[in-house]
Amino acid sequence: xxxxxxxxxxxxxxxxxxxxxxxxxxxxxxxxxxxxxxxxxxxxxxxxxxxxxxxxxxxxxxxxxxxxxxxxxxxxxxxxxxxxxxxxxxxxxxxxxxxxxxxxxxxxxxxxxxxxxxxxxxxxxxxxxxxxxxxxxxxxxxxxxxxxxxxxxxxxxxxxxxxxxxxxxxxxxxxxxxxxxxxxxxxxxxxxxxxxxxxxxxxxxxxxxxxxxxxxxxxxxxxxxxxxxxxxxxxxxxxxxxxxxxxxxxxxxxxxxxxxxxxxxxxxxxxxxxxxxxxxxxxxxxxxxxxxxxxxxxxxxxxxxxxxxxxxxxxxxxxxxxxxxxxxxxxxxxxxxxxxxxxxxxxxxxxxxxxxxxxxxxxxxxxxxxxxxxxxxxxxxxxxxxxxxxxxxxxxxxxxxxxxxxxxxxxxxxxxxxxxxxxxxx
Amino acid sequence: xxxxxxxxxxxxxxxxxxxxxxxxxxxxxxxxxxxxxxxxxxxxxxxxxxxxxxxxxxxxxxxxxxxxxxxxxxxxxxxxxxxxxxxxxxxxxxxxxxxxxxxxxxxxxxxxxxxxxxxxxxxxxxxxxxxxxxxxxxxxxxxxxxxxxxxxxxxxxxxxxxxxxxxxxxxxxxxxxxxxxxxxxxxxxxxxxxxxxxxxxxxxxxxxxxxxxxxxxxxxxxxxxxxxxxxxxxxxxxxxxxxxxxxxxxxxxxxxxxxxxxxxxxxxxxxxxxxxxxxxxxxxxxxxxxxxxxxxxxxxxxxxxxxxxxxxxxxxxxxxxxxxxxxxxxxxxxxxxxxxxxxxxxxxxxxxxxxxxxxxxxxxxxxxxxxxxxxxxxxxxxxxxxxxxxxxxxxxxxxxxxxxxxxxxxxxxxxxxxxxxxxxxx
Numbered sequence: 091x092x093x094x095x096x097x098x099x100x101x102x103x104x105x106x107x108x109x110x111x112x113x114x115x116x117x118x119x120x121x122x123x124x125x126x127x128x129x130x131x132x133x134x135x136x137x138x139x140x141x142x143x144x145x146x147x148x149x150x151x152x153x154x155x156x157x158x159x160x161x162x163x164x165x166x167x168x169x170x171x172x173x174x175x176x177x178x179x180x181x182x183x184x185x186x187x188x189x190x191x192x193x194x195x196x197x198x199x200x201x202x203x204x205x206x207x208x209x210x211x212x213x214x215x216x217x218x219x220x221x222x223x224x225x226x227x228x229x230x231x232x233x234x235x236x237x238x239x240x241x242x243x244x245x246x247x248x249x250x251x252x253x254x255x256x257x258x259x260x261x262x263x264x265x266x267x268x269x270x271x272x273x274x275x276x277x278x279x280x281x282x283x284x285x286x287x288x289x290x291x292x293x294x295x296x297x298x299x300x301x302x303x304x305x306x307x308x309x310x311x312x313x314x315x316x317x318x319x320x321x322x323x324x325x326x327x328x329x330x331x332x333x334x335x336x337x338x339x340x341x342x343x344x345x346x347x348x349x350x351x352x353x354x355x356x357x358x359x360x361x362x363x364x365x366x367x368x369x370x371x372x373x374x375x376x377x378x379x380x381x382x383x384x385x386x387x388x389x390x391x392x393x394x395x396x397x398x399x400x401x402x403x404x405x406x407x408x409x410x411x412x413x414x415x416x417x418x419x420x421x422x423x424x425x426x427x428x429x430x431x432x433x434x435x436x437x438x439x440x441x442x443x444x445x446x447x448x449x450x451x452x453x454x455x456x457x458x459x460x461x462x463x464x465x466x467x468x469x470x471x472x473x474x475x476x477x478x479x480x481x482x483x484x485x486x487x488x489x490x491x492x493x494x495x496x497x498x499x500x501x502x503x504x505x506x507x508x509x510x511x512x513x514x515x516x
Numbered sequence: 517x518x519x520x521x522x523x524x525x526x527x528x529x530x531x532x533x534x535x536x537x538x539x540x541x542x543x544x545x546x547x548x549x550x551x552x553x554x555x556x557x558x559x560x561x562x563x564x565x566x567x568x569x570x571x572x573x574x575x576x577x578x579x580x581x582x583x584x585x586x587x588x589x590x591x592x593x594x595x596x597x598x599x600x601x602x603x604x605x606x607x608x609x610x611x612x613x614x615x616x617x618x619x620x621x622x623x624x625x626x627x628x629x630x631x632x633x634x635x636x637x638x639x640x641x642x643x644x645x646x647x648x649x650x651x652x653x654x655x656x657x658x659x660x661x662x663x664x665x666x667x668x669x670x671x672x673x674x675x676x677x678x679x680x681x682x683x684x685x686x687x688x689x690x691x692x693x694x695x696x697x698x699x700x701x702x703x704x705x706x707x708x709x710x711x712x713x714x715x716x717x718x719x720x721x722x723x724x725x726x727x728x729x730x731x732x733x734x735x736x737x738x739x740x741x742x743x744x745x746x747x748x749x750x751x752x753x754x755x756x757x758x759x760x761x762x763x764x765x766x767x768x769x770x771x772x773x774x775x776x777x778x779x780x781x782x783x784x785x786x787x788x789x790x791x792x793x794x795x796x797x798x799x800x801x802x803x804x805x806x807x808x809x810x811x812x813x814x815x816x817x818x819x820x821x822x823x824x825x826x827x828x829x830x831x832x833x834x835x836x837x838x839x840x841x842x843x844x845x846x847x848x849x850x851x852x853x854x855x856x857x858x859x860x861x862x863x864x865x866x867x868x869x870x871x872x873x874x875x876x877x878x879x880x881x882x883x884x885x886x887x888x889x890x891x892x893x894x895x896x897x898x899x900x901x902x903x904x905x906x907x908x909x910x911x912x913x914x915x916x917x918x919x920x921x922x923x924x925x926x927x928x929x930x931x932x933x934x935x936x937x938x939x940x941x942x
Contacts, residue, residue, distance in 0.1 A: 148864075152888030159869070159884040160892075164834045167902050168894075319893035320828070320857045321932055323917055327895070402746070408590045431746045431928065438574075443585070458585040462578030466586075467745035468594075469753070476593050491749055492927065501918065502857065504930040506747055 131200060132207045134291040137214035137222045138193040142186030144219050149317070150179050174325055181313035181329055185226065188312050195303050196295040221292045226314035227498035228293075232272035233300060233335040234314075240496050244398060244427040244507070245276065251425045251488065251511045252394065258282050259349050264392040264417065266360040266410075267400035270297050277396075278343050278350035285392070286355035287363060294357060301352075304340055308333035314498070321501035361409045364388045366416040369409075370445035388417045399428035405441070405463045407473070415482045418514045424477075424484065427493075429505040430470060434463035470508050477512055484512035557626060558633045560717040563640035563648045564619040568612030570645050575743070576605050603755055607739035610757075611652065614738050621729050622721040647718045652740035653924035654719070658698035659726060659761040660740075666922050670824060670853040670933070671702065677851045677914065677937045678820065684708050685775050690818040690843065692786040693826035697723050703822075704769050704776035711818070712781035713789060720783060727778075730766055734759035740924070747927035787835045790814045792842040795835075796871030814843045825854035831867070831889045833899070841908045844940045850903075850910065855921075855931040856896060860889035896934050903938055910938035 154175055157165070165171070197204060214222075231237050255261045258281035268274050268286035270293065277284045288294050311331045315322075322328050342348065356363055362371050366389065367382045395414050404410050414424050440460040468476065470491050477484040489510035497503035580601055583591070591597070623630060640648075657663050681687045684707035694700050694712035696719065703710045714720050737757045741748075748754050768774065782789055788797045793811045821840050830836050840850050866886040894902065896917050903910040915936035923929035 152866075153891040155886075156888050156891035159887050160832075160834070163907070164832075167834060167906055167908075168898070319861045319890075321855065322895035324897040325895045406586075406590075408586070408593060429747065435745045440578075460581075461585050462582050464745075465579040465582035469748035469751045471750040472594070480593055481589070482593075494930075501932040504920075504932075506927040506930075 128202070128206060129210055129212055131196075131202070131291055131295075132210045133212040133214055133218060134222075134295060135193045135196060135207060136212055137218040137292075138189040138295070140214055140219065141189045141222055142182055145182040145186070145223075145316075146179065150175065150182060153178075174329075177329055178316060181316045181331075184311070184331075185313055185316070188310060189222070192296055192299045195299050199298055199302065218292075221290070223317045225292060225296055226312060226317060227500065227503075228270055229296065229300070229312070229334055230314040230332050231498045232270045234332045235308075235336040236332060237496075237499050238336070240499055241272065243493065243495055244509075245273075247427060247490075247509050248273075248396060248398075248425055249280065251423065252280075252282075255282075255393070261393045262353070262391065263394040263396060264364070265396050265398070266364070266413075267397065267403060268297070268355065269293055269399075270300055271355075273396065273398055274352060274355075275301075275337075275339055275343060278352055279348055281349040282394075283351055283353050285353045287360055288355065288357060289359055297355070300335065301339060305335055305338075307335065307338050310334045315500070318500065318502055361404075361413050364417040365409065365413040369412060372443065372445055385416075390417065390419050392417050392422060393419055394423045394425065396425045397428070398426075401426055401428060401473075402430050402432045402467075405434050406466055407468055408466065408476070411473075411477060411482050415484070415514060420514060420516045422514050423487070424512045424514070425510075427507060427509045429495075429507050430467075430473075431505065432464075432467040434465075435467055437463040439463040474510065474512075483515045485515050487511040487513050554628070554632060555636055555638055557622075557628070557717055557721075558636045559638040559640055559644060560648075560721060561619045561622060561633060562638055563644040563718075564615040564721070566640055566645065567615045567648055568608055571608040571612070571649075571742075572605065576601065576608060579604075600751055600755075604742060607742045607755055607757075610737070611739055611742070614736060615648070618722055618725045621725050625724055625728065644718075647716070649743045651718060651722055652738060652743060653926065653929075654696055655722065655726070655738070655760055656740040656758050657924045658696045660758045661734075661762040662758060663925050664762070666925055667698065669919065669921050670935075673853060673916075673935050674699075674822060674824075674851055675706065677849065678706075678708075681708075681819070687819045688779070688817065689820040689822060690790070691822050691824070692790070692839075693823065693829060694781065695719055695723070695825075697727055697781075699822065699824055700778060700781075701727075701763075701765055701769060704778055705774055707775040708820075709777055709779050711779045713786055714781065714783060715785055723781070726761065727765060731761055731764075733761065733764050736760050741926070744926065744928055787830075787839050790843040791835065791839040795838060798869065798871055811842075816843065816845050818843050818848060819845055820849045820851065822851045823854070824852075827852055827854060827899075828856050828858045828893075831860050832892055833894050834892065834902070837899075837903060837908050841910070841940060846940060846942045848940050849913070850938045850940070851936075853919075853933060853935045855933050856893075856899075857931065858890075858893040860891075861893055863889040865889040900936065900938075909941045911941050913937040913939050 157171060157175065197207070231240065252261075252263075260283070262283045262285065263277055264285045264287065265274055265277070266287045268288050271286065274284045274286045288297060311333055313329065314332050315328050315330060319328070343350070343352065359372065361369075362381065363384055365371075365385060367385045371381050395418055397410075397414070401407065401410060418424060440462050443458045443461055445457065474486055474489060476482065478486050489508075491506075491508050493507040493509055495505050495507050497505055583597060583601065623633070657666065678687075678689075686709070688709045688711065689703055690711045690713065691700055691703070692713045694714050697712065700710045700712045714723060737759055739755065740758050741754050741756060745754070769776070769778065785798060787795075788807065789810055791797075791811060792815065793808050797807050821844055823836075823840070827833065827836060844850060866888050869884045869887055871883065900912055900915065902908065904912050913936075915934075917932075917934050919933040919935055921931050921933050923931055
């Protein structure tokens with residue numbers, strides 16, 4: 091296990107957090123000078139800082155106003171409501187404090203300063219704010235005792251599928267869309283060499299906080315359920331705190347018994363980092379000079395790829411399939427678990443695709459304007475067919491459809507998940 | 517059973533479809549002269565007429581454009597995709613034809629003419645269009661064989677709860693939010709006297725078409741699943757037609773064996789039609805001169821009220837409780853089934869409440885400006901507590917939380933439903 095080179099669970103040298111930059115060899119100083127990157131970073135930081143105000147303005151205040159307009163006889167029906175609202179506001183403030191700590195840690199960890207933020211004045215969008223709110227669901231899903239059962243559904247399927255690997259220390263697993271890192275840590279504890287990949291600063295900032303800030307078991311108390319008002323058995327359920335993390339992460343992966351390791355957590359688009367060099371680069375080549383070196387290094391380099399709640403997140407699933415196929419070794423396994431709830435299905439957004447030819451060092455090529463984000467939402471059978479009956483060269487080993495799973499243990503969010511294991515033909 | 521006065525299943529005389537008017541005694545000619553009402557009607561009619569264009573523009577076309585921008589090697593992975601898109605477009609056209617028939621029937625049925633529409637030029641909003649799309653899910657839920665099992669979950673609970681009524685012909689059941697009428701028809705077939713209440717023209721227009729246009733079993737073929745692209749086992753599932761209705765409605769309720777009857781389907785806000793006269797009227801008094809007569813007639817007049825997928829639809833659940841309590845007879849039952857997924861939970865909308873005093877014949881009173889729609893989302897326990905421990909005077913007979921139900925058999929929509937039976941204390 092490579093744990094000698096750093097005092098933190100994740101090796102900062104390998105943990106390149108530049109959203110637009112996929113070159114693992116860049117140093118941190120190089121990143122800090124990048125203005126676009128810095129803007130993206132501080133936009134997210136500011137969405138963390140604005141959480142308390144946003145929640146009070148949009149979640150607490152409308153309900154307090156509504157309460158005040160109720161006729162007296164209606165107010166008398168709910169004698170507890172006013173103190174409930176006050177308690178609700180206290181939960182917001184506690185969550186805001188947590189996110190402030192995360193923001194402080196991120197600024198230090200990325201090597202920025204608060205003054206950098208003042209210079210930028212980056213205003214978070216509503217979408218930035220809603221992503222920040224959703225982080226509470228994410229952290230509960232991954233790092234709380236209360237979602238142990240929920241995690242168990244996919245964990246058992248995944249570990250069973252990995253059963254054939256006896257030489258775990260030489261088995262390299264890639265987890266694209268690794269989120270807040272729980273799957274990575276669990277796989278490391280099982281003895282594997284694990285590489286993570288994540289795209290958004292929302293996740294990356296909280297991921298680094300969870301992995302690197304030395305949290306002990308249940309040392310943080312948050313109120314993850316206050317962002318929804320539906321489906322509660324009692325209103326106390328909504329205000330119930332959750333403690334995180336449920337394990338001591340640092341101890342778990344640094345112990346002598348743990349033979350696995352986090353090799354790196356690479357930041358950027360999965361397609362741009364792990365796709366084939368015969369395909370164009372979409373997002374990541376604007377600031378990097380050698381994307382094709384990264385891609386070449388990643389080609390046929392992973393024994394296993396695990397996509398978990400990931401395969402439906404992109405605007406072109408075929409690019410995901412190409413990238414999975416590209417970076418697996420011959421005979422390697424692709425394990426998938428998650429819903430087919432295509433993120434861009436309802437989006438009216440469109441994008442200009444400035445694809446770059448990797449071989450001409452970033453020259454623009456084959457540009458499309460206004461390509462809709464929605465579209466190409468393949469069904470379960472379609473994905474399996476296209477993977478196994480054509481150039482992607484997979485063989486289906488195991489599969490299951492319609493596995494019901496909660497999402498952050500919320501009664502509102504129930505997903506029908508798909509599971510499959512495919513092997514890249516030799 | 518009152519079925520002599522009309523050749524249609526629902527008595528048009530009683531089926532007052534004026535959205536803003538709750539006076540059952542209004543005649544149809546009276547309604548036709550009402551300009552606001554006519555505008556609301558034709559806005560929905562036009563959303564039916566625009567369906568085909570809207571779907572092609574927003575659902576089909578972006579996907580066709582995206583397909584065209586794919587690299588050739590990606591297109592070759594999905595040799596079926598282009599003909600799938602063509603077939604998808606045919607499904608849109610078929611659905612559009614169905615909605616056009618419904619619109620034609622509505623114009624005839626309400627006594628309007630197409631020229632009235634030309635005069636209005638009412639443009640449907642995006643929200644009108646999305647409601648029109650959602651009607652396909654609604655009609656499948658209520659009137660297709662494929663959702664029989666889904667309906668069965670609530671039907672069994674409801675019929676078991678009604679078991680104590682032996683004199684069915686003298687048992688009057690009210691169904692607020694009766695939608696497309698399936699529950700009403702099922703209860704009539706069981707022998708009860710049933711009264712429906714519905715608020716929106718979207719539902720009312722399709723409801724009247726289903727009940728009154730003389731449909732025979734499976735005579736209509738629609739494609740209800742084309743409005744979503746997620747969670748399909750195969751893409752053929754998305755394009756699968758559904759036949760409706762699964763029963764011959766006219767024959768079912770007009771047969772000699774059927775001892776029940778649809779007493780009336782009253783249009784308007786549940787609160788304004790069935791609330792207590794000691795409360796204000798909110799929506800319905802702008803054009804009616806005698807709302808308090810309707811309310812007085814409805815007070816203590818129903819033996820049973822069944823709210824199904826309804827209790828979470830309002831912006832103030834306490835007003836629903838007041839109205840349920842108001843129009844039940846002493847000893848009457850309130851049966852509820854459905855999720856607590858509050859419709860306005862995420863709404864940023866606000867409304868000015870122009871409440872009217874029923875006793876001063878519509879005089880404005882106690883006005884609040886900008887009252888948020890979100891708020892007052894009571895939990896399951898809260899609803900039961902407030903119903904049973906205070907002025908609403910209910911006794912809890914039976915209850916269950918967390919009953920899982922699909923919604924239109926779609927894998928995307930899974931709801932945790934609550935069920936309860938309460939008795940209004942004597």
